[in-house]
Amino acid sequence: MKVSVIGTGYVGLVTGTCLAETGNEVVCVDIDAEKVRRMQAGEVPIYEPHLDVLFERNISAGRLTFTTSLEEGLDHGDIIFLALPTPEDEDGSADLKYVLGVADDIGRLIKDYKVIVDKSTVPVGTSDKVHAAIAKNAKSDFDVVSNPEFLREGFAVDDFLKPERIVVGSSSQRATEMMQKLYKPFVRSGNPVIIMDEKSAELTKYAANSFLATKITFMNEIANFCERVGADVDKVRIGMGTDSRIGKRFLFPGIGYGGSCFPKDVKALHKSGKDTGYDFKILDSVIQVNQKQKTALIPKIEKFFGGDLKGKRIGLWGLAFKPETDDIREAPSLYIIDELLKAGAEVTAFDPEAMENVQRKLGDSITFAPGMYGALEDADALVICTEWGVFRNPNFTMIKELLKEPVIFDGRNLYDLSEMKELGFHYESIGRG
Numbered sequence: 093m094k095v096s097v098i099g100t101g102y103v104g105l106v107t108g109t110c111l112a113e114t115g116n117e118v119v120c121v122d123i124d125a126e127k128v129r130r131m132q133a134g135e136v137p138i139y140e141p142h143l144d145v146l147f148e149r150n151i152s153a154g155r156l157t158f159t160t161s162l163e164e165g166l167d168h169g170d171i172i173f174l175a176l177p178t179p180e181d182e183d184g185s186a187d188l189k190y191v192l193g194v195a196d197d198i199g200r201l202i203k204d205y206k207v208i209v210d211k212s213t214v215p216v217g218t219s220d221k222v223h224a225a226i227a228k229n230a231k232s233d234f235d236v237v238s239n240p241e242f243l244r245e246g247f248a249v250d251d252f253l254k255p256e257r258i259v260v261g262s263s264s265q266r267a268t269e270m271m272q273k274l275y276k277p278f279v280r281s282g283n284p285v286i287i288m289d290e291k292s293a294e295l296t297k298y299a300a301n302s303f304l305a306t307k308i309t310f311m312n313e314i315a316n317f318c319e320r321v322g323a324d325v326d327k328v329r330i331g332m333g334t335d336s337r338i339g340k341r342f343l344f345p346g347i348g349y350g351g352s353c354f355p356k357d358v359k360a361l362h363k364s365g366k367d368t369g370y371d372f373k374i375l376d377s378v379i380q381v382n383q384k385q386k387t388a389l390i391p392k393i394e395k396f397f398g399g400d401l402k403g404k405r406i407g408l409w410g411l412a413f414k415p416e417t418d419d420i421r422e423a424p425s426l427y428i429i430d431e432l433l434k435a436g437a438e439v440t441a442f443d444p445e446a447m448e449n450v451q452r453k454l455g456d457s458i459t460f461a462p463g464m465y466g467a468l469e470d471a472d473a474l475v476i477c478t479e480w481g482v483f484r485n486p487n488f489t490m491i492k493e494l495l496k497e498p499v500i501f502d503g504r505n506l507y508d509l510s511e512m513k514e515l516g517f518h519y520e521s522i523g524r525g
C-alpha cells in the first residue's frame with residue numbers, strides 16, 4: 093500500500109520504518125530540511141534498538157523515502173499518518189497547533205480520497221476538529237481515523253511489529269477496511285485489531301497510560317508505607333502480582349515514572365476532565381505522589397550524612413528516565429541532581445546513552461565519567477537512578493575500593509538486601525526497610 097507519515101519524531105519514524113518493512117511504499121515528511129537530509133543519507137536521528145537495521149534495509153530497497161514537501165507526501169499516500177508533536181500546554185492540556193495546522197494544509201492539498209490517521213496522542217474530540225479543519229478547504233473525499241500508538245521507548249520496533257492489540261477509531265467502512273489491510277501482517281498471531289468510534293479510541297490511549305501510571309504510583313505508595321511498618325515491598329509485589337487480576341507487570345516501585353508519555357498523558361487527561369467539569373481525583377493524587385517520589389532518595393541521603401551534604405561527592409549511575417533510551421524527559425535523575433546540587437553536593441554521573449543530553453541541559457553543573465566505575469572515584473556514596481543492565485551485577489569489590497565509604501542509595505531496588513549486608517554495604521533502596 094502507499095503510505096505517508098507526516099512528522100518524523102519518535103512515533104512517526106518507527107511507524108514509517110515498520111510499515112515499509114512489511115512491503116508498503118512509505119514517504120516520510122518533515123519540515124526540518126537538515127533532518128530530512130540526514131535521513132536520506134541513512135542516518136537514524138533517534139536512539140532506538142533495532143531501528144537502524146530496518147531503516148537501512150528499507151531505504152536500500154527504495155520503500156522508505158524522505159521529503160520536506162507536504163504536497164509530495166500527500167500525493168503519494170492513500171493512507172496519511174499524522175505523527176506530530178502534541179506538547180504540554182502551560183495548563184497541562186495537549187497543544188494541538190501542529191496537528192490542526194497540518195490538517196488545514198491537507199484540506200488545501202489533497203486531490204483524491206485519503207484516509208487521514210491520527211497517531212499522535214490527542215484529547216477526546218480531536219478527530220472531529222481535524223475533520224473540520226480539513227473539510228474547510230477539501231475538494232476531495234477523505235476520512236479521519238484515530239489510531240493511537242502503544243509503543244514503549246527501547247522496545248518500540250518490537251511493539252510495532254508484534255502488537256498485543258491495535259486500536260482503530262473509525263466510523264467509515266472504507267477507511268476501516270484499508271486500516272485492517274494495512275495492519276494484517278502485524279496481527280497474524282491472532283491479536284486483535286479493535287475497531288471502535290474515534291472518541292473511544294482517543295480515550296483508550298489516555299486511559300491505558302493513566303492506568304499504568306496509577307498502578308506504578310500505587311506501588312510506590314505501598315513501598316513508602318512498607319518502610320514505616322518494616323515490610324518488604326518486593327515480597328508484597330510478588331504476593332500481589334501472582335493474582336492474575338492484578339498481574340506482575342508495572343508493579344515495580346522506584347523513584348517515580350518519567351518519560352515523554354506518562355507524565356504528559358496523566359496531566360492531559362486530568363485537564364480534559366476539568367474542562368468538562370469532571371474532577372479526576374485519582375489522577376490528581378497520582379501527579380502529586382509521583383512528583384514527590386522522584387526525590388524519595390533525598391531524605392534518606394540527607395539523614396545518612398547528618399543533614400549536611402555540603403562538599404559531599406555523589407557518584408550517580410543512570411540519567412535516562414528508564415534503560416535502553418537516551419531520553420531524559422521528566423527523568424527522576426534530573427530532580428535528584430537538582431536537590432543534591434542545591435544542598436551543596438558535587439555530582440559525577442555515568443549513563444550508557446543519556447550523558448550528552450544531560451550535558452546539553454545542565455552544562456558544567458555536574459561532571460560526567462566515561463565509565464560507571466569512574467563515577468565512583470573518591471565519592472562519598474553511589475546513587476542509582478536508572479536500572480540499566482550493566483548496573484545490575486557490578487563488581488562490588490571495586491565499588492568498595494573506589495568509594496570513600498561503602499554506601500549505596502538505590503532508587504530501583506537492584507540488589508539483594510542480604511547480599512549487600514554480607515558485603516558490608518550501607519544500602520538503602522525503596523520500600524525494603
Ligand code: UDX
Pocket residue numbers: 241242243244245246301308341342343344345346347348349350351352353354413414
Ligand atoms: C509508555 C507506555 O508503556 C507506552 O505504551 C506508551 O505508548 C508510551 O508510554 P514508555 O514511556 O516508553 O512507554 O516507558 P515504560 O516502559 O512504559 O515506562 C514508563 C515509566 O514508568 C518509566 O519511568 C519507568 O521507569 C516507570 N516504571 C515502569 C516504573 O516505575 N515501574 C514499573 O513497574 C514500570
